[in-house]
Amino acid sequence: MTATLTAAPGATATTLPLRILPSRGADRVRAVAHRAGLDCAIGHGQPGTVTVLVTDDAERALRRTPSSGPLLLVCDTVGRAGLLEALRTGAVALRRADLTEESLTAAVRRAGAPHPSIPYPELSHLLTTGSEPGSRTPHEDRPPALTSRQMSVLRLMAEGHGNAGIAQLLHCSEHTVKNVVYEVMARLGARNRAHAVARAVRHGLI
Incomplete structure (x- = not known):
């Protein structure tokens, strides 16, 4: 139906x-x-x-x-x-x-x-119930260094904002936001935006 x-x-x-x-x-x-x-x-x-x-x-x-x-x-x-x-x-x-x-x-x-998010309770469950097979230990999985601009974009991503909304809130172009999102995903080793947020929570970045 x-x-x-x-x-x-x-x-x-x-x-x-x-x-x-x-x-x-x-x-x-x-x-x-x-x-x-x-x-x-x-x-x-x-x-x-x-x-x-x-x-x-x-x-x-x-x-x-x-x-x-x-x-x-x-x-x-x-x-x-x-x-x-x-x-x-x-x-x-x-x-x-x-x-x-x-x-x-x-x-x-x-x-x-367009950019699905994961509610915090689900992220918390995901990140506190053990490690994935073959994943690194906390000592080996150190948080990456992010710039202040990258952290600002990451926090807004975690709140579910799309590129247009982030650009408006940070007073910059959507093209700039898109580039920063790619940088954040690369530094976090993430496959998509939701995965980037999940990894950021695991690292204690947000």
């Missing part, structure tokens, strides 16, 4: 393209969307549509599901391995036990954002 979630009359106007894959528990996701005051109307899978998959285990679902656009997993279990896999693929994972009107809306927006 493909649906477009649109704010109900009186709410803040926003449209969230949403495609809910048929699965056990999908009806509950639709019901939560309705309770949030969102109008579920049939759509046509326009660009930027967030695919929602209700699954038992996030890690297994991510390995089976082809990466074909923004993905939100509503799952029974999401451990460290699942969060790492979500970070690698750019997907968003939401535990079924945490499913509420607010959390669903926030998760869909995060999944559909």
Whole structure:
């Protein structure tokens, strides 16, 4: 089923393209969307549509599901391995036990954002439950030195700002911000913005 979630009359106007894959528990996701005051109307899978998959285990679902656009997993279990896999693929994972009107809306927006972010509680869980196989020890994994401009951009990235928003806040061009983001990712050895934020939290930079 493909649906477009649109704010109900009186709410803040926003449209969230949403495609809910048929699965056990999908009806509950639709019901939560309705309770949030969102109008579920049939759509046509326009660009930027967030695919929602209700699954038992996030890690297994991510390995089976082809990466074909923004993905939100509503799952029974999401451990460290699942969060790492979500970070690698750019997907968003939401535990079924945490499913509420607010959390669903926030998760869909995060999944559909140009630069997906990871909430601090998930980062904390990811970074405090052991090390990845083959990862370096804390003594070997020393924090990289970042300039004040790079730190400013990194903090705003962590707050979920895109390049345009960062440029406006720092009074510089988007081109400058883009270059600084690339520098930050290179210094942190990160694959994408969310990974850069995760590594920065691990190093205690933010």
